[in-house]
Amino acid sequence: MLKSANMPNPLLPICISGLRLIRGDRAVLAGVNLTIDEPGITVLMGPNGAGKSLLLRSLHGLITPDQGRINLGSLTVADSRTEQAMVFQQPVLLRRTVLQNLAFAAPKTAKTDRQRLIQALESVNLLDRADQPARMLSGGEQQRLALVRALLGEPALLILDEATASLDPASVLLIESLVKTQNVQGTKIILVSHDQGQARRLADEIVFISNGQVAEQSPADRFFTEPRTPEAKAYLAGEIVV
Ligand SMILES: Nc1ncnc2c1ncn2[C@@H]1O[C@H](COP(=O)(O)OP(=O)(O)OP(=O)(O)O)[C@@H](O)[C@H]1O
Ligand SMILES: [Mg+2]
Structure with missing residues (x-):
């Protein structure tokens, strides 16, 4: 668990080598090498x-x-699980109130600390929804709850898979701002986005995936001005890439 932005992140570097995943008769991950x-x-x-x-x-x-193989710092994936959090495009919430969803997921130290849970809800403008069933929140509200719940454990790594797709602009900016703050506080962030505006606002580096492999890994400013691969050029130009 992160205590300070000045401490080295225990899950870095992330080293992925020769990763293959077969689904049906196809390698959907076809030898991913990525550091x-x-x-x-x-x-x-x-x-x-x-x-x-x-x-x-x-x-x-x-x-x-x-x-x-995947290694995160000196850890395997299994050993790093408690230091990681992931937020999906469709949030997975419990059939409980908003506040109970937070309390249930919070680490023991935070669980008893109601004040901390209240502050967390406030940070995503959900305090007035605290006692509502979480599943009755709107899509954007659920996503904000899922994110703040993921952050309660102060993960060393936060993964977001299209977590802001289909949210209104204000919710997108709120989530982006939380993600940036969390990164400054020491959490490594890896996210998927098709939104070029968002990628330009947030990314330090871009990893471009094509056909189950890493096609390109570049600093963000270079990726957007000089993409190196034809696949990335076509993607940025809005062409269909197969
Ligand atoms: N269980 C499965 N059986 C067969 N194919 C699968 C299975 N799961 C995933 N795939 C295939 O693996 C490929 C990669 O899927 P993945 O969800 O990682 O794509 P993605 O890059 O996240 O795409 P998107 O931008 O649409 O979210 C897809 O072609 C998908 O159809
Ligand atoms: Mg996807």
Whole structure:
């Protein structure tokens, strides 16, 4: 668990080598080699079906790849689970109130600390919803709750898979601001986004995935001005990439 932004992140570097995942008769991850060693925000981009979600699910330990290795710092995926959090495009909330969802997920120290839970709800403008059933929140409200719940444990790594897709602009900016603050406080952020505006606002580096492989890994400013691969050029130009 992170205590300070000045401490080295225990889950870095993230080293992924030779990662293969077969689904049906196809390698949907076809030998992914990727090293992420910078503490900033890494944005995964790439066309639909490229393998972004499967890669992040493998990193989070939700899928066991058929071949290859993942290390996070000196840890395996299994040993790093408690230091990681993931937020999905469709938030997974319990059939409880908003506040209970937070309390249930909070680490023991925070669980008893009602004040901390209240502050967390306030930070995403959900305090007035505290006693409502969480599943009756709107999509954007649920997403804000899922994010603040993920952050309560102060994870060393936060993974977001299209967590702001279909949210209104104010909710998107609120979530982006929370993500940036959390990164400054020491949490490594890896997120998937198809939103080029968002990627430009947030990314320190871009990892471009195509056909189950890493096609390109570049500092964000260079990726947007001089994408190196034809696939990335076509993607940024809005062409169909297969
Ligand atoms: N259980 C499965 N059986 C067969 N194919 C699968 C299975 N799960 C995923 N796939 C395929 O793996 C490929 C990669 O899926 P993935 O969800 O990682 O794509 P993605 O890059 O996240 O795309 P998107 O941008 O649409 O979210 C897709 O072509 C998908 O159809
Ligand atoms: Mg996906």
